[in-house]
Amino acid sequence: MSLFTQIFVIAVILCFLCFVIAKLRKEQIEFRYALIWLISGIGILILSIFPGILAWIASAIGVGLPLNLVFFLGIILNLTISFALTVTYSKLKNMIYRLTQMNAIMDEDIRNLQKKLEEKRND
Amino acid sequence: MKKLLIIPAYNEAENLISLVREIREKAPLYDYVIINDGSTDHTKSLCLENNLRALHLGNNLGIGGAVQTGYRYAIRNGYDIAIQIDGDGQHDPAYLDVLIQPIIDNKADFTIGSRFIEGKGFQSSGLRRAGIRWLDAILRNSTGLDITDATSGFRACNRKVMELFATYYPKDYPEPETIADLYRHRYRILEVPVKMRDRQSGVSSIRFFRPVYYMLKVTISIMISRIKRKKK
Numbered sequence: 463m464s465l466f467t468q469i470f471v472i473a474v475i476l477c478f479l480c481f482v483i484a485k486l487r488k489e490q491i492e493f494r495y496a497l498i499w500l501i502s503g504i505g506i507l508i509l510s511i512f513p514g515i516l517a518w519i520a521s522a523i524g525v526g527l528p529l530n531l532v533f534f535l536g537i538i539l540n541l542t543i544s545f546a547l548t549v550t551y552s553k554l555k556n557m558i559y560r561l562t563q564m565n566a567i568m569d570e571d572i573r574n575l576q577k578k579l580e581e582k583r584n585d
Numbered sequence: 586m587k588k589l590l591i592i593p594a595y596n597e598a599e600n601l602i603s604l605v606r607e608i609r610e611k612a613p614l615y616d617y618v619i620i621n622d623g624s625t626d627h628t629k630s631l632c633l634e635n636n637l638r639a640l641h642l643g644n645n646l647g648i649g650g651a652v653q654t655g656y657r658y659a660i661r662n663g664y665d666i667a668i669q670i671d672g673d674g675q676h677d678p679a680y681l682d683v684l685i686q687p688i689i690d691n692k693a694d695f696t697i698g699s700r701f702i703e704g705k706g707f708q709s710s711g712l713r714r715a716g717i718r719w720l721d722a723i724l725r726n727s728t729g730l731d732i733t734d735a736t737s738g739f740r741a742c743n744r745k746v747m748e749l750f751a752t753y754y755p756k757d758y759p760e761p762e763t764i765a766d767l768y769r770h771r772y773r774i775l776e777v778p779v780k781m782r783d784r785q786s787g788v789s790s791i792r793f794f795r796p797v798y799y800m801l802k803v804t805i806s807i808m809i810s811r812i813k814r815k816k817k
Contacts, residue, residue, distance in 0.1 A: 533674050555756075558644070559646055559650050559653075561757075562643055562644045562646060562650070562654075563642070563643075563646070563650065563653065563654040563657055565643060566620075566640040566642045566643070566654055566655060566656075567640060567654065567658050567661065568640055569640070569641060570638075570639070570641075570658075580788050
């Protein structure tokens, strides 16, 4: 990896980390979901500062090209995050269902109460 | 005994008035509640103008979410028996007493109105029948139950089953899966012969067959239901 590539990658990762932190500062993302992005960003940052680590891991587990290891880890990370999002989405969907259902029931309760109140007034 | 008819309706405005009139004539001892599943037609204004008892969902939840609303409402208002009946006129209120009799006699916790036991009335198209037969076979295979009309939306249940449905009810194409769920929780399931009619007007949106997804979803969910944990 040439020095220029290395600096470029580090710059991109730093921009990304700044972006995540800015979103956290403005309270636009939940910390819980920002955490995995922060950790993976910092991990990539460390690897791009010390590319030797990646080469060492690759040779240790028998991956010929360190770059292939990068792709592999990237795909695993992506799959993990999208699966976690599917779980979260399912939870949210159940919450929305419950809210919508209770809202409709309460709405009917209120209408009935109003009717009763009017009847009482008219008596 | 307090009995509630749960009528899920999505854009069924044309059918509702006649259905409610039919219920009042043929089954005056039953309360009813329409679940308006975020209809885009004039279902809501129609219900308010004609003073029909209805719950209006702000979002379109689909058949499962709509029916579950009805079960929650039934529990909240102290009903002993809840009956699900389609808003499109397919199910004849004349059969309500027959449908709930096994529950009143404490011979079943859950009954299904089946159009195939006696083979009378509207029998659905050949392709749908083939699909239903497949689901019946899957259910028989994983539960040993001999169900003839697994997709029937004409069903009645007692309080205990309502409470189960309030905690979990499948969101789309729920009928066959709920049978497997009830079997897992050891509730007694019984089929009752009924006659069904062809829908009176409109297009069946609730039970619209998207064949590939339908078959895959229901087949897999029945198999998953079998390995789910029993909550108690």
